[in-house]
Amino acid sequence: MLAPLLLTLRVAAVDTTTSLIKSFMLEAADGAPLPGYEPGAHLQIEIPASAGGVPQWRSYSLINLDASVDPRDGVPAYRLGIRLEDDGRGGSRHMHALEVGATLNARAPVNHFPLAAPPRVLLIAGGIGITPMASMAAELAAQQRDYELHLSGRTRDALPYVEELRKLAGERLVLHADDDAATRLSIDALLDDAQVNQPIYVCGPAGMIDAVLASARKRGWHECDLHYELFTEATPQEGDTAFEVELKSSGKLLTVPADKSLLDTLIENGTDVMYDCRSGYCGLCTVQVASGEIDHRDTYLSDADKASGKVMQVCVSRCKSGRVVLDL
Template identity: 50%
Template sequence: MAKLTLTVSDTRVETPMIRSITLTAADGGTLPPFAAGAHLKIRIPGQSEPRCYSLVCLDGDEAAFNTPSAYRLGVRLEDPSTGGSQFMHGLQAGDTLEVEGPKNDFPLHDIHANEQTVVLIAGGIGITPIASMAAALKRAGRPFILHYYGRSREQMGFLQTLAECHGDALHVHADDDAGTQLPLPDLLDQINQKQHVYVCGPKGLIDAVIEQSRNKSWPNAHLHFELFANAAPQFGDRAFEVELRQSGKVLQVPADKTILDVLEEAGCDPLYDCRRGECGVCQATVLEGTPDHRDYYLSDAERDAGDVIQICISRSHSDRLVLDL
């Protein structure tokens, strides 16, 4: 990924909790191209890992993707926050950011290969990559429908522009407006197996779509999602021991840390990328023990086999886990 130093040229309050931030090159030149679904990794002072923020493109103009003069982000102020969103909300025009990207782990499939209506589902700030997809699909003349879920209209970012751009293709489902509500199960009942579905938003929304899609036997290749939430402790998590067979190291993994965290603290250099259990880069072979799979990468059959584990997010049901590392 390219490493860039970008300048904040403008910030705008979209909702009480969402701020859009426009970034430009220091020399005012053209920025690297990107496709719908791409994000930037931004270095946050005092944070060891960069934060990922999706690029927002509401304009169907081809130049907005291929020869952008600026990047636009939408950032929700998280509560509680680890500091990333607070820092981003504090940015002012003239500030500079160290950025990696654009990178795209959430691309559109070949939008010319399937004439079925594409289904876009966004929850909360998950609208940021989904809005870019809507713009790209509209530009390509491809049929789509966008379902946008949120707690209230006043908290839903970019809503007016989306309505102006997409008209009847946009369906807003706000918790505070009973007349707009379409329960997620009812929406999924309307989707056929030939359609591609893209979903971004809170973990609960994505988990619900994944679970119900499996119940309906949708093809895995037709369900696409992105989750920016890293591993977090769950109720009942406990410590366990991990042995690295190749090196002979035996390490303790506490309840509030991942296997990847512990390996890094021990001076190991494991491969990883997303830290969310989506990409498969950190996968390790399990020689002994029973993994507690929490990833979004493995198939049901692979989970049942218990032969591999995504060390960035998954844990152990057994007291000891032996990995081929």
């Protein structure tokens, strides 16, 4: 696998979008045009190491709200929208503290959430989940394809980019606020009015994504028509225990604590592992397993892959046999 292109970016502008969301315009530090991207793509930003730690990478969706712009052709700047997460791992706090002129290391855009070809699309976003959906809406508008865009949040004031979205989507944009009974999002009602197997794209909190997927599956949607993206990292589950991981190439033995992922343990001990989503759906952190019983928690591997026991997603999956030997 080729190493991703590394970019040095400069913060060109910072705007407060809502009380919790800031928007960032990022230019190339040398002023050159930036690599293009497709709707749904995201950028990985390097977050400096905290005391005693190692640098981490965080993924943020790229925003385009202008149907006249095709970002595939390259862009003068990348636009990100980032919500402050007080209980997160520090990425959003670092980003929210940045000022104009600051520089960042980034990996060139990648896309695990591509927009497919069918003519009528249902876009559902929760809060900051609007960021990839905005680019999809711009693409659909440019192609004059039929779509609906539903944006939901706890309050009307918490919904980002509303005026720009109205300009882009017009009557195709439907706003929902949890504190308003008249506009509160009802997933069941929304899907009751939709056409079965109409392509659905959803991005937002895990609970909302799970509810949309469950409701669609109950109504007979095919899996190929259900598309989602979740940047929320996996959290420890009740009953998780520590286990050992042996690196086959060196024989090095590490202990993975109950409250820490295998990926983080590998990174903190100097093992170079590719990763992106940290949620078990992109497949970038697939690692060969030499031995050990795996507790698969990803949505990327097929049932056959999981049954083989020969591969695992180290960002979310764990070991059930006390020790796993990885081909690293």
